[in-house]
Amino acid sequence: xxxxSRLIPVLTLAAVVLGGSACRRQPEAAPMPEPTVNQDSIDxxxxxxxxxxxxxxxxxxxxxxxxxxxxxxxxxxAARIAALRNTLMEAIYFDFxxxxxxxxxxxxxxxxxxxxxxxxxxxLRIAGHADExxxxxxxLALGQRRAAAAKRYLTQxxxxxxxxxxxxxxxxxxxxxxxDESAWSQNxxxxxxxTGGGDTLRSxxx
Amino acid sequence: MRHTRVAGWALAxxxxxxxxxxxxxxxxxxxxxxxxxxxxxxLPVGGLAGDSARAIIARDLEYGDRMRVxxxxxxxxxxxxLGQDGRAPNYPLWQRLGAxxxxxxxxxxxxxxxxxxxxxxxxxxxxxxxxxxxxxxxREWRMSLHGxxxxxxxxxxxxxxxxxxxxxxxxxxxxYVVDSDGEMEEAVSAGGGALSPSWHPAGHSLAFxxxxxxxxxxxxxxLRTNRERRLSGAARGLNITPEWxxxxxxxxxxxxxxxxxxLFVVSAEGGEPRRxxxxxxxxxxxxxxxxxxxxxxxxxxxxxxxEVYTVDLDGANAELLTPFTIGDQSYRSSPSWSPDGRLxxxxxxVAGRFQxxxxxxxDRSMRQLTSEGVNEDPSWAPDGRHxxxxxxxxxxxxxxxxxxxxxxxxQLTRQGGSRLAAWSRILPPTS
Numbered sequence: 001x002x003x004x005s006r007l008i009p010v011l012t013l014a015a016v017v018l019g020g021s022a023c024r025r026q027p028e029a030a031p032m033p034e035p036t037v038n039q040d041s042i043d044x045x046x047x048x049x050x051x052x053x054x055x056x057x058x059x060x061x062x063x064x065x066x067x068x069x070x071x072x073x074x075x076x077x078a079a080r081i082a083a084l085r086n087t088l089m090e091a092i093y094f095d096f097x098x099x100x101x102x103x104x105x106x107x108x109x110x111x112x113x114x115x116x117x118x119x120x121x122x123x124l125r126i127a128g129h130a131d132e133x134x135x136x137x138x139x140l141a142l143g144q145r146r147a148a149a150a151k152r153y154l155t156q157x158x159x160x161x162x163x164x165x166x167x168x169x170x171x172x173x174x175x176x177x178x179x180d181e182s183a184w185s186q187n188x189x190x191x192x193x194x195t196g197g198g199d200t201l202r203s204x205x206x
Numbered sequence: 207m208r209h210t211r212v213a214g215w216a217l218a219x220x221x222x223x224x225x226x227x228x229x230x231x232x233x234x235x236x237x238x239x240x241x242x243x244x245x246x247x248x249l250p251v252g253g254l255a256g257d258s259a260r261a262i263i264a265r266d267l268e269y270g271d272r273m274r275v276x277x278x279x280x281x282x283x284x285x286x287x288l289g290q291d292g293r294a295p296n297y298p299l300w301q302r303l304g305a306x307x308x309x310x311x312x313x314x315x316x317x318x319x320x321x322x323x324x325x326x327x328x329x330x331x332x333x334x335x336x337x338x339x340x341x342x343x344x345r346e347w348r349m350s351l352h353g354x355x356x357x358x359x360x361x362x363x364x365x366x367x368x369x370x371x372x373x374x375x376x377x378x379x380x381x382y383v384v385d386s387d388g389e390m391e392e393a394v395s396a397g398g399g400a401l402s403p404s405w406h407p408a409g410h411s412l413a414f415x416x417x418x419x420x421x422x423x424x425x426x427x428x429l430r431t432n433r434e435r436r437l438s439g440a441a442r443g444l445n446i447t448p449e450w451x452x453x454x455x456x457x458x459x460x461x462x463x464x465x466x467x468x469l470f471v472v473s474a475e476g477g478e479p480r481r482x483x484x485x486x487x488x489x490x491x492x493x494x495x496x497x498x499x500x501x502x503x504x505x506x507x508x509x510x511x512x513e514v515y516t517v518d519l520d521g522a523n524a525e526l527l528t529p530f531t532i533g534d535q536s537y538r539s540s541p542s543w544s545p546d547g548r549l550x551x552x553x554x555x556v557a558g559r560f561q562x563x564x565x566x567x568x569d570r571s572m573r574q575l576t577s578e579g580v581n582e583d584p585s586w587a588p589d590g591r592h593x594x595x596x597x598x599x600x601x602x603x604x605x606x607x608x609x610x611x612x613x614x615x616x617q618l619t620r621q622g623g624s625r626l627a628a629w630s631r632i633l634p635p636t637s
Contacts, residue, residue: 097511097537135539135553135560136583136626137402137447138505138512140422141460141467141489144444148464166464167421168444172399 084201085194087111088124091175092150094188097134099145101153109153112192114204116159121197125165126150129191131184132171143168150190165195244306245274246362249288253313255342259351263309265387266355266369269616271592271609273362276305297328307331307362313338318354322361332361345390349633352386356632368589368632373618374403374412375605375627381414381427384605386587388618394427396434402447402492402626406454406474409633413437413448413457413474424448424459426474438476447492450474451519452499458482458519460491460504469493469504471519482521494543494550495519503527503541503550512539514552514565528552528565528572538563540583544590551575551584551593562595564610575608585629594618596625 090112092105101109116122128147130139147166155161175191176183246267251260260277268275288295288310300308300323308323317337324331336354340346352369359367371386379398384391399417406412411428424437424445437448437457444462451458451471458471461479466487470479483490488508495502499519506515509526513536517524527550528538537555544551548567553560554574562576562584579599586593587607597606597615602622608615618627 097507134537135492135505135512137460137492138489138507138539140401140444140446141462141491141507144462144467145489151464165420167417168462169417172401172417 080203081199081201084115084203085198088115088122088194088198089192091189091191093185094146094190096131096184096188097142099142099149101149105150106153109150113154113157113159115201116154116163118202118204118206119197122194122201123163123165123196125167125193125195127173127191127193128166128168129173129175129187129189130171131187132174132179133184134171136171140168140170140172143170146188146190150192243271243273244362245276245304246307246309247276247300247303247305248309249311251311251313251318256313258343259311259313259318262348262351262387263311263355263358266352266367267309267359267362269369269387269607270359270363270367271612271614272359272365273307294328295323297323297325300325309358313342318351320354320358322358348385348390365589366632368587368592370632371588371630372409372633373585373594373605373627373629374405375619375624376400376403376414377619377621377624381412382624383412383429384619388620391619394429394432395425400425403628404449404457405628405630406450407452407631408454409630412628413450415446415448415459422446424457437472437474439472439479440470441479449493449495449502451495452497458493458495458502460489460493462489467491469502469517482519483517483524484521490515492540494541496543497545497547501543503543503552505539505541511535512537514538514541514550516550527567527570528554529570542585542593544586545588546590548590551586553582553584553595562593562608575610575613581606583626585627587629588631592629594627594629596627 090108092101092108094100116124126147128143128145130142134142144166147168151164151166154164171187174183174187175189176186248260248264248267250256251263264275264277267273295308305325307325309320310323311318311320314335317335319333319335321333322331323329336357337350338347339350349370355369356367359365369386372383373386374381374383376382379400380393381395381400381403382391382393394412395414397416401415403412403414410430411426413424413426415422415424421443422445424440425434426437427434440459440461441463444460444467446460448457448459450456455474456471457474458469460467461470462468466485467489468485469482469490471482472479482502483504483506485506485508488506490504490506490508492505493502494504501516501518503514503516505512508515509530513526513530514528515524516527530536538552541550541552549564550567551562551564554563556574559580560582561574562581563572563574565572575593576597579597581599582596584593584595591610593608593610594605595608596603599606600617603625604622605618605624605627606615607618
């Protein structure tokens with residue numbers, strides 16, 4: 001054990017001396033013509049990297065395109081549903097002290113009717129309103145009659161009674177402030193609220 | 207043209223039961239021009255809060271619209287004419303100053319001593335001590351002072367005053383109550399959307415309608431406890447314009463679903479409502495019950511536009527009250543049956559604006575009472591002489607009180623948007 005340990009520094013020194021003489025011999029050798037080979041491999045590597053990047057870009061583009069298409073589809077679907085919802089919620093308007101349905105009101109109700117027919121889970125609440133000119137109290141009954149008139153139009157065309165609720169707010173919740181015919185005509189109305197089944201809607205005829 | 211008469215109130219005063227209780231059972235021989243109401247002096251009231259007591263009594267007598275009330279600087283002269291230390295008051299001086307009667311009061315520890323002097327008769331007409339509830343300036347104290355003023359009015363005119371009353375109304379979706387003199391206003395309903403308050407005949411509760419999820423519902427608030435409850439029994443849908451029957455045991459209201467709105471009656475405790483009107487798809491709302499409890503005046507669109515009809519409480523004998531001619535497109539609604547049963551007040555469209563009118567039930571003669579601004583939803587005071595209603599005459603909707611006899615009007619509320627007033631009966635001091 002003692003002898004071996006003494007040998008280690010000697011061997012180490014020999015290795016250093018041998019190694020040193022080897023290095024000193026090197027300069028006589030011709031310089032390695034490496035640059036050409038290196039450039040090729042760099043180019044190759046670059047090409048490979050570019051190709052990889054291109055592939056990745058293409059992959060991402062494809063994903064993005066797919067996402068965009070999905071997003072576009074989502075948007076289109078959302079827009080389609082929003083359009084259906086708007087049609088459902090579009091108010092109808094009345095003449096003074098009347099619950100008669102005008103041609104315009106009927107056509108708006110027909111549009112709602114088609115959507116109701118295409119979506120059996122869809123439920124609505126109709127709120128009848130009046131302008132400020134009548135009696136505060138009598139106007140509550142008038143609003144009720146207006147809401148009932150729209151409901152009757154729908155139920156008489158096949159919509160189940162329990163899918164349409166009605167309420168009257170009389171002149172208590174005007175859509176428009178003001179005391180002129182413009183405000184009054186906008187306040188004599190039925191408003192339509194979607195109370196169920198309105199998140200996904202099939203378009204009529206779908 | 208200058209004719210004078212012995213005022214009826216002199217006789218009535220002697221006949222009044224309260225006067226009869228007094229030892230000073232005298233008859234005032236008061237002479238005044240029939241065209242002009244008598245002038246009454248309210249002297250300064252002795253005791254703490256005497257100024258407030260005097261102001262309340264003087265204003266109540268003034269709002270009764272049956273006399274001229276003097277409290278101004280000239281009253282000092284009247285006060286000087288008050289006999290001191292047992293001396294007789296200087297009646298001739300009061301007479302020269304134009305007074306027919308003099309109210310002289312002093313606050314006592316828990317009450318007020320009131321003396322009414324008959325100037326013409328040169329004697330003390332009536333004297334009485336009244337108890338006052340609550341501490342000075344409290345709601346109860348004020349209400350019992352209103353009662354004192356009402357008694358003084360009876361002594362003078364033979365007819366009890368109506369100061370000891372309150373008016374319920376709606377503002378901003380809440381039910382409010384205010385004393386007849388416009389003081390002590392307070393909100394009494396909790397939620398929003400309240401409409402059409404109606405007094406229990408005893409004055410302790412109000413019924414009204416509110417908006418719920420499935421329509422409108424009737425609620426009752428007890429003013430003694432501030433507790434509110436839903437009136438059960440009424441079905442889903444429109445449940446509006448509650449009106450207590452004179453006995454206080456039932457509520458008549460308008461209920462509508464999908465084929466018109468009709469009047470129903472339900473027990474005030476709840477239960478199955480019973481139909482009154484058969485409107486066949488038309489609207490029938492806003493009941494007002496005759497003082498004998500037999501007939502109901504209400505708004506109905508059964509003729510094609512709103513008119514006032516009457517019907518028996520059991521639904522029989524429906525009859526058009528407000529006459530119209532074929533093609534008449536007026537709008538008459540919101541009836542209030544007078545406490546004496548003779549008149550029904552309502553609103554009618556005149557030149558595009560609602561005005562307050564009355565119709566006499568005997569001869570169907572109609573009278574237009576307002577012309578300034580838009581005037582709606584009348585409700586009679588217990589004297590059958592004053593009406594409270596919504597008016598836009600000041601530029602914004604407020605409650606106004608009109609004396610039908612003299613045409614005098616005063617503004618009751620100070621905040622805009624007040625409407626749908628209901629005048630209570632004479633109240634106990636603590637309600």
